[in-house]
Amino acid sequence: MLVTDRTPMTEAEIFGDCLTHPRGHHEVWEAWRKLGATALRRRGLPPTIVSHEYEAFPRGRVVYMLEPALFTLYADRHLQRSETVAEIVRLFA
Template sequence: MRPDVEYGSERRDGQTATEPSVGIFWGVQNGGRTVLVTDRTTLAQAETYGDCLTHPRGHHEVWEAWRRLGATALRRRGLPPTIATHEYEAFPRGRVVYMRGPALFTLYADRRLQRPATISELVRLFGLTGLHHAVRSDAHYRILA
């Protein structure tokens, strides 16, 4: 079976978080495949939002910073060059938050990213292997196309 998803990360220090993290992610089309790209924060550096810990940066902010790099610099960082020519809302996206009360990581994701293999890879990328997590849909992380 040929995988339809490749995995990449904004980080150069390897793709897997070394400790549990929160953050944002996209499934970006690149050469006919979907590549997962992430921007992560460890729980120690996460922001408090009510009873949750969350990533301090938003999708628009991170995407625009990447776009400004241009295609060549994106390639050098291991990011798909298609980022340079698309809006952040063009691709399915999501966010990982940590809910302190139930000690639960929640992956809010566009339904297109809720396939078992993709969720398993997101769990790995965010350092959540073996930790309690749930997957949810949210209107904020849905593309209309």
């Protein structure tokens, strides 16, 4: 299951020559953990988040490179399967 936290382009943060999500993996994960298992389930997130550190799972990030105007996916090698990349493209439109 892919668990994502997305940002509209209009709310992206400038980082060097890129636009990126303003929150880090640890920050997002800890906010989710504080919600508790029931609230996570209601949001469609796996309740196992509360009992694991974010480092336990493969992670990635989608950034928009201003030059040459394209999206780049930085992903753990476990996420670099064609079906997973296709799902990430679908989720992030």
